[in-house]
Amino acid sequence: MQALAVRHPGSAVSLDAGQTSELEREFGQRLADSSALAFRVALSVLRNREDAEDVAQEAFLRAYRNFHRLRDRERFRAWLARIAWRLALDRRRSAARRDLREQQAVEDAPARTVEDLAAASEFRARLDAAVEELPEKLRQVLILAAIEGHDMAEVARLLGLPEGTVKSRLHLARKRLMEKFAWAAKDLKTT
Amino acid sequence: MGCKRFENDLVDAALEELSPRRSERLRAHLAGCEACREALEEQRRLAQAIDHSLTESLECEPSPEFAARVRRRIAQPDAAARGWWSTWKLAAVGVLAALALLAAWMFRPHVEAPVRVAKATAGTHTVSPRGNAPANLPARQSAKPAKPVHPAGAGRVRRREEAPLVAGNTMPEVLVPAEERLAVRRFIEQLRQKRIDGAVLAAARPAATEELKVESLEVESLEAAIKPLEGKSDR
Numbered sequence: 001m002q003a004l005a006v007r008h009p010g011s012a013v014s015l016d017a018g019q020t021s022e023l024e025r026e027f028g029q030r031l032a033d034s035s036a037l038a039f040r041v042a043l044s045v046l047r048n049r050e051d052a053e054d055v056a057q058e059a060f061l062r063a064y065r066n067f068h069r070l071r072d073r074e075r076f077r078a079w080l081a082r083i084a085w086r087l088a089l090d091r092r093r094s095a096a097r098r099d100l101r102e103q104q105a106v107e108d109a110p111a112r113t114v115e116d117l118a119a120a121s122e123f124r125a126r127l128d129a130a131v132e133e134l135p136e137k138l139r140q141v142l143i144l145a146a147i148e149g150h151d152m153a154e155v156a157r158l159l160g161l162p163e164g165t166v167k168s169r170l171h172l173a174r175k176r177l178m179e180k181f182a183w184a185a186k187d188l189k190t191t
Numbered sequence: 192m193g194c195k196r197f198e199n200d201l202v203d204a205a206l207e208e209l210s211p212r213r214s215e216r217l218r219a220h221l222a223g224c225e226a227c228r229e230a231l232e233e234q235r236r237l238a239q240a241i242d243h244s245l246t247e248s249l250e251c252e253p254s255p256e257f258a259a260r261v262r263r264r265i266a267q268p269d270a271a272a273r274g275w276w277s278t279w280k281l282a283a284v285g286v287l288a289a290l291a292l293l294a295a296w297m298f299r300p301h302v303e304a305p306v307r308v309a310k311a312t313a314g315t316h317t318v319s320p321r322g323n324a325p326a327n328l329p330a331r332q333s334a335k336p337a338k339p340v341h342p343a344g345a346g347r348v349r350r351r352e353e354a355p356l357v358a359g360n361t362m363p364e365v366l367v368p369a370e371e372r373l374a375v376r377r378f379i380e381q382l383r384q385k386r387i388d389g390a391v392l393a394a395a396r397p398a399a400t401e402e403l404k405v406e407s408l409e410v411e412s413l414e415a416a417i418k419p420l421e422g423k424s425d426r
Contacts, residue, residue: 031258039253053253053260060261127244146245171208177241178202178234185233 027067030076031060037077037147038084044143045088047128055091059084078158081144123184130180138173145170193227194220201227205234 038059043052063080070079131139141155145166148154152170156163193201200217203209209217221228367375381387 031261035253035257035261039257040249040251043251044249049251053257056253056257057261057264061264064261064265123240124244124248127241128248131245142245143249146242146249149246150242171206174206174238174241175202175208178206178237181237181241184240185237 023068026073027064030063030067030080034077034080035060038080040147041081041084041143042088042091044147045085046092051091051095052088055087056084059087062087075157075160078160081158085140126181127177130177134173134176138169138176141166141169142173142177193230194224197224197227198230201231201234204231205238 035056038056039052042055042059043049046052046055059080062083063076070076131142134142140159144155144158145152148158150170152163152166155170156166159166197217197220200209200213204214204217217227221231378387382389
C-alpha cells in the first residue's frame with residue numbers, strides 16, 4: 001500500500017509513523033475485502049455501473065479519511081455500507097434528470113422458465129421499480145440480504161439491528177414484492 | 192389462485208415463513224385442494240424468481256482497476272479537498288453577487304418620470320393622446336419623437352422635473368402632481384387605444400368662457416341701529 005502512505009486530513013489525533021503504517025496496511029486489507037460490498041450497495045441504488053463505481057470510490061475515500069477514528073474496526077463493513085448507501089442516494093437525487101439505467105437486452109421470445117423470467121428485462125425493470133417503492137427500512141434489508149446471500153446475522157451486523165428485526169423486515173419486504181408480482185405468478189403457471 | 196382464505200398462508204409458505212400451527216392447517220387443506228397446491232407452486236416459483244433476479248442484479252463486481260483508482264484518489268486528498276472548496280467558493284461568490292444585484296434593484300430610488308401633458312390654454316390641461324403636435328407648432332419640432340424618460344437616478348429625475356419643457360417634445364409640457372400621474376397615464380393609454388372618444392369628452396366639457404354670475408349683497412345701514420344706543424347713553 002505504498003500509495004496509501006499519505007497523511008490523514010482533518011486528523012485531530014497525532015499518529016506516529018508506526019501507527020500510520022499500521023492504519024495504512026489495515027485499510028488496504030479492508031479495501032480488498034469490501035470493494036464488492038460498497039460497489040453493490042451503490043449499484044442497488046443507482047442501477048448504473050459507472051455511477052456505482054464512482055460512489056464506491058468516494059465511500060472508500062471518506063472511510064479512509066476517518067478510518068483512524070473508527071474504534072471498532074469490526075464495524076468497518078457496516079460503516080462503509082452506510083456511507084456508500086448515503087452517497088448513492090445523494091447521487092441519485094442530484095442526477096434525477098438523468099435516466100440512464102442499465103438495461104439487459106430485451107428477449108424476443110416470451111419468458112417461460114423461472115430463470116428466463118428472472119432474466120427478462122421487463123421483469124427486472126418492474127422489480128427495480130417495486131423495490132424502489134418499498135420503504136427505505138425494508139429496502140435496505142432486502143438489498144443487503146441479497147448482497148450477503150441472505151445471511152441474517154451479517155445483515156443484522158451491517159445495520160446494527162437485532163437479527164429478529166432484520167428477519168421480520170425481510171419477510172415483509174419479500175411479501176410486498178410477491179403481492180405486486182401476482183401477474184408474473186400466472187405466467188409461471190404455464191411453464 | 193387457490194382458496195381465498197388461504198391466500199396469505201400460501202404466500203408465507205412460499206417464503207418459508209409460516210408458523211408451525213398455520214403450516215399444519217395449510218398442509219391439511221392442501222391434501223384435499225388441487226387449486227391451492229397449484230397456487231402454492233406458483234408462489235414458490237415467484238419467490239424464487241424474485242430472489243434470483245435481485246441476487247443476479249447485485250452479483251456484479253467492481254472493475255479490476257477499482258482498488259487502484261481508490262488509491263489514486265486517496266493519494267490526492269488535498270487536491271480533492273481543494274476542488275471541493277473551489278467549487279463551493281465559486282458558487283458562494285456567484286450567490287453573493289446575485290444577492291447584491293437583487294438588493295440594489297430592490298432598494299433603488301423609486302421616482303416616477305414626469306408625465307408629459309400638453310397644455311392648450313392657461314388653466315386648462317388638454318391631453319394629447321397620440322403625441323401629435325398641434326397645428327400651430329413648426330413641422331421640424333413635431334417630427335421629433337418624444338424621448339423616453341428613464342427613472343435612472345433621483346438627482347437626474349429631479350433635474351428633469353425642474354425643467355420639463357426643454358426636452359425636444361412636440362408640445363408644451365406641464366408637470367402633473369405625483370398623486371395624479373397614474374390616473375393621467377391610464378387616461379392617456381385609454382385614449383391611445385381609442386377606448387375613450389376624445390371628441391365626445393371635449394364636447395361634454397363645460398365652456399371655459401361661461402361667466403360667473405355674482406349676485407350683489409344688500410347691506411343694511413348701521414345708522415338705525417346706532418341711534419337708539421346713543422339716546423340711552425344721554426340719560
